[in-house]
Amino acid sequence: MENTEMHNENTELNYDESVIAKIVGKTMANIQGVLSVEGNIVENLMDRFRDSKDETKGIKVELDDEDKTASLDLHAVVEYGRNVPKIFQETIKEVEKEIGKMTDITVSSFKMTVSDLMTxxxxxxxxxxxxxxxxxxxxxxxxxxxxxxSGHQRSNDSSQMNxxxxxxxxxxxxxxxxxx
Known part of the structure; x- marks a missing residue:
């Protein structure tokens, strides 16, 4: 029986940074104590023009396709009264697990800035x-x-709209x- 497995050395699998950011965003949505991941001022202003919630907002990903690593930088709103270092460790553990489960990427660095504490x-x-x-x-x-x-209601008559x-x-x- 012939082996149908592909043995081509000229193959390559890469990921768009938004894919990794989406995994991070969806994972963080399930971590107790993380209320939201938010962007910087520019992202928050641009969010006004988006039609729906963006799961990748506030998550910066830098991928090294050659080494198959990702550097993550994000801003989070954490629930007031919670142990932030514990939430941070839980976040790292879960994000690394989910990225590893779905891709062949490993997390090389993880930076989380707590931008606010809220009840x-x-x-x-x-x-x-x-x-x-x-x-x-x-x-x-x-x-x-x-x-x-001019303040008048627009007519559906195209001759008046020209x-x-x-x-x-x-x-x-x-x-x-x-x-x-």
Whole structure:
């Protein structure tokens, strides 16, 4: 019987950094005492324009494809009153286990910055406010999209819409421009 196993030395398996970040994010969501993983100020501002929660937000991964190692750097909000060094050790153990289970990557370094300590109630209130803010922003964007720059409701009649178009401003918000 012929061996059908591939014995080609010119094969290579690599991972996108976002794949490793996703494993880290999903793993950390199950660690007691970690309320969230959050990005830096720039990531938090950019998050306003995302449609859904990004599991990789706040997780920086540097991969060395040759050595099959990953260097991890993340910012976390930890539950107030919990033992942070114990949570850190649990996080390292679980993240290394999950990355090892799904890939052939090993963690070469792990840096976690605690960006805030919050009670569960404080964190849930923050989440509620962020969700409400997002809903209000979506509602405002829909309203602007359906309104002509002059303040009149946009008509579905294409002949009335030919003199303006929608373009994004510097922050990515819709802006209406008159077209001659």
């Amino acid at each position: 569960k109630d404080e964190w849930q209130e923050k989440q509620r406010k962020e969700e409400q803010s997002s809903l209000n922003r979506d509602k405002s964007e829909r309203h602007h999209r359906d309104e002509h720059p 003199n303006w178009r929608e373009t994004p401003d510097l922050e990515g918000h819709p802006r209406h421009v008159e077209v001659d």
